[in-house]
Amino acid sequence: MKKYQINIQGMTCTGCEEHVAVVLENMGATNIKASFWKGEAIFELPEDIDVENAKKAIDEATYQPGEIEEVTSQEDAVLGEDRDYDLLIIGSGGTAFSAAIKAIGYGAKVGMIERETVGGTCVNIGCVPSKTLLRAGEINQQANVNPFVGLWTSAGSVELAPLVKQKNELVSELRNQKYVRLIDEYGFDLIEGEAKFIDENTVEVNGKQLTSKRYLIATGASPSLPTIPGxxxxxxxxxxxxxxxxxxxxxxxxxxxxxxxxxxxxxxxxxxxxxxxxxxxxxxxxxxxxxxxxxxxxxxxxxxxxxxxxxxxxxxxxxxxxxxxxxxxxxxxxxxxxxxxxxxxGREPNTDSLDLSAAGVEVGPQKEIIINDYAQTNNEKIYAAGDVTLGPQFVYVAAYEGGIAADNVIGGLNRKIDLSVVPGVTFTNPAVATVGLTEEQAKEAGFEVKTSVVPLDAVPRAIVNHETTGVFKIVADAKTLKVLGVHVVAENAGEVIYAATLVVKFGLTVEDLRESLAPYLTMAEGLKLAALAFDKDVSQLSCCAG
The missing domain is CATH 3.50.50.60 (FAD/NAD(P)-binding domain)
Incomplete structure (x- = not known):
């Protein structure tokens, strides 16, 4: 039996997945996994069946077959030679745990090396602590500055020490719930200490040498310093x-x-x-x-x-x-x-202590680990994912890449990293959220561009909040009106941008947004208003007139 992966266009729902699975099964395929949101199917075929028959079957079923390639079987991915681990992960953040959980699911023996605190940047010193303090700051600011007449609020001086103590307690709780507890639950080994490569098969931790069939480097990044005298x-x-x-x-x-x-x-x-x-x-x-x-x-x-x-x-x-x-x-x-x-x-990758040269792993000008579309370094036994590669610095991107790496290094799926649609949020007030192409990027990509810009003082939710500094912007293909990018400055912009991410990811158009019902007096209504603004003056519309 040989395993194959084929790209398929035209699948839009789970019913399409079932249809594709049936037509492949009818032509002799087994172990079929079709995914409409990934636009692919993975299956096995006996060696005496021509794989081109799969393309024909999919085409006859009115879907559009694309590139097809043979993928390594799981048995081949986890090599047969004797090693301490099937996968040894260096780092213990979101990337590492995502990869470990998937690898365990494939039946691999997994080890994880951490030199400091389990959980990585996000839960310990990044997203979680900063966002809980940001919320505290917003509450203090709202108490001090209140736009509503007849409503009297005030705030005293801030006692930061107890606020930081509360933040640390929250961090500890989430670290235990989302990371530490999972180590025993999934049954992988946590090795405390700093990892250093001896060769491509071996790392040293606390003077002890460990071997693995495959490695994943997920050591993240740390704050960098600019060159300023003094x-x-x-x-x-x-x-x-x-x-x-x-x-x-x-x-x-x-x-x-x-x-x-x-x-x-x-x-x-x-x-x-x-x-x-x-x-x-x-x-x-x-x-x-x-x-x-x-x-x-x-x-x-x-x-x-x-x-x-x-x-x-x-x-x-x-x-x-x-x-x-x-x-x-x-x-x-x-x-x-x-x-x-x-x-x-900015931030710089944590690679200095790894001695990557001993394993022959190439790094870039900022010491970032260079990977291909499959999260693999130039050394086929060593993978890397997350901030250490200097990709988009978001924990959800890191976790996604960690999962891709495990699918490839253990599952043998040859999945490509796809970062074409990555939402980003800056948690200021108002928040900044963006997904897809900017106007300049769209033009550089060869699109004839049409845009709409709606100031926040045209969005009813912002008006009733008395917070009207901000904007909604949609970037679209002028010929098809397919939405290429959405950019928002508004309260709760981060909540709005997920809907926009789906719009961009699945190729929806400005007309699709216009025809969709938007709940009145939500910030997300700004998306529909921005869609209407392509050919209307939204300031001249009555409430819900769209």
């Missing part, structure tokens, strides 16, 4: 250490205004700090559409956050507890003073 000589904070402060600083300077800098800067502004965000670029969020950048900048300025754009960083120095950042802006020298300095200028 920076390493002062007391600075990173996205990790700032979440452990016990006192709200009177003044906070943030070098870098990407999503991490904006989220943490706004957090401390909401807690009572005077915050200055600084960046080299003249444009805030320069990789986004200009309407998005403008709306975010307007919101931050309205809230009282200081923005310094187009800065050339000359040097950083410290006098007593005061940090001084010397910059040049438009040829003029400035000195920004603060009690605390946060450096949020």
């Amino acid at each position: 920076l390493r000589d002062v007391e600075y904070l990173t996205s990790t250490t700032i979440l452990e402060l016990k006192k709200v600083p009177k003044r906070l300077t943030v070098i870098g205004s990407g999503y991490i800098g904006m989220e943490l800067g706004q957090l401390f502004h909401h807690l009572g700090s005077e915050v200055t965000l600084m960046q080299r670029s003249e444009c805030l969020l320069k990789e986004y559409d200009p309407e998005i950048s403008k709306a975010v900048g307007q919101a931050l300025l309205e809230q009282g956050i200081n923005l310094v754009k187009g800065a050339t960083f000359e040097r950083v120095e410290q006098e007593g507890e005061i940090k001084k950042v010397h910059v040049s802006v438009d040829g003029k020298q400035k000195v920004i003073e603060s009690d605390q300095l946060l450096v949020a200028t």
Whole structure:
């Protein structure tokens, strides 16, 4: 028997999956797994049956067969030679656990190596702690700044130490629930210590050598430092250490205004700090559409956050507890003073201690591990996934890639990583959410582009909230009106963007959005209004007129 994978267009539901399975079974295939959302089928055929017959059968069933390729069987994927493990994973974050759980499901013997705390960045020092503190900051800000007349609210000074203690308790609880508890439940080995490759088959941990048939490197990334004279000589904070402060600083300077800098800067502004965000670029969020950048900048300025754009960083120095950042802006020298300095200028892969050269694994210019479409490095025995590859820095992307790696390295499925539709959210207030192509990216890809832009003051939910700084933008193919990208600045934009992700992923059109019912007085109604705005002035419509 040989196993094959075939791409299929035209499947739209589970009924289509069953139909494809039946036609393949009728022509002699077995162990059939069809997936309409992946657009593929995996099956086995006796060697005396021509695989081209599968294409013919699918075509006759009115689906469109695409590329077909033979995939390694599971028995071949987990090699027969004697090793300590079938899969040894270095790292214990979302990538690692996703891969381990899948590999265990295939019957593999799995080990996981962790040098610090189980759970990786997201639950310990990233998503979970930052988002719970962001929510606390929002509540404090709402108590201090209330847009409703006749409603009197106030807030005292923030006691940060008990708030951080509560945050740490939540982190500990979720780490145990979502990570530590699963180790025994799934039955893989946790090996505590730092891993270092001895050769392509062997790693050393705490002086002990371990062997594995296959490896997955999932060591993530850490905050990086820019090259600014004097920076390493002062007391600075990173996205990790700032979440452990016990006192709200009177003044906070943030070098870098990407999503991490904006989220943490706004957090401390909401807690009572005077915050200055600084960046080299003249444009805030320069990789986004200009309407998005403008709306975010307007919101931050309205809230009282200081923005310094187009800065050339000359040097950083410290006098007593005061940090001084010397910059040049438009040829003029400035000195920004603060009690605390946060450096949020990106992240770098955790690869230095692995001795990847011993295993012959190639890395890129930023020490990121280079992988192919199947999560495999140039060494066929070693895979990598998640932030260590410097792909999109989202835990859900990392977990997805970890699952793909396990399917390939243990399951032998030859699944490709598909990051063509990845939603992203910045959890500021208003939030920023985006999926698909920007207008510029769509034009660079050769599309004739048509766009609609609806300011948030045209969205009823925003009007009743008295929070109308923001925007909805849809980027579409001018010829077919297929939606290519959606970009939102609004409260709860992160909740809205999942619907937009489905629109982009499944190739829906502006007309599809127009014809769909949108619940009134939800922020998601902005999607429909943006669709209507392609040929209507939505400010001239009555409520629910669409």
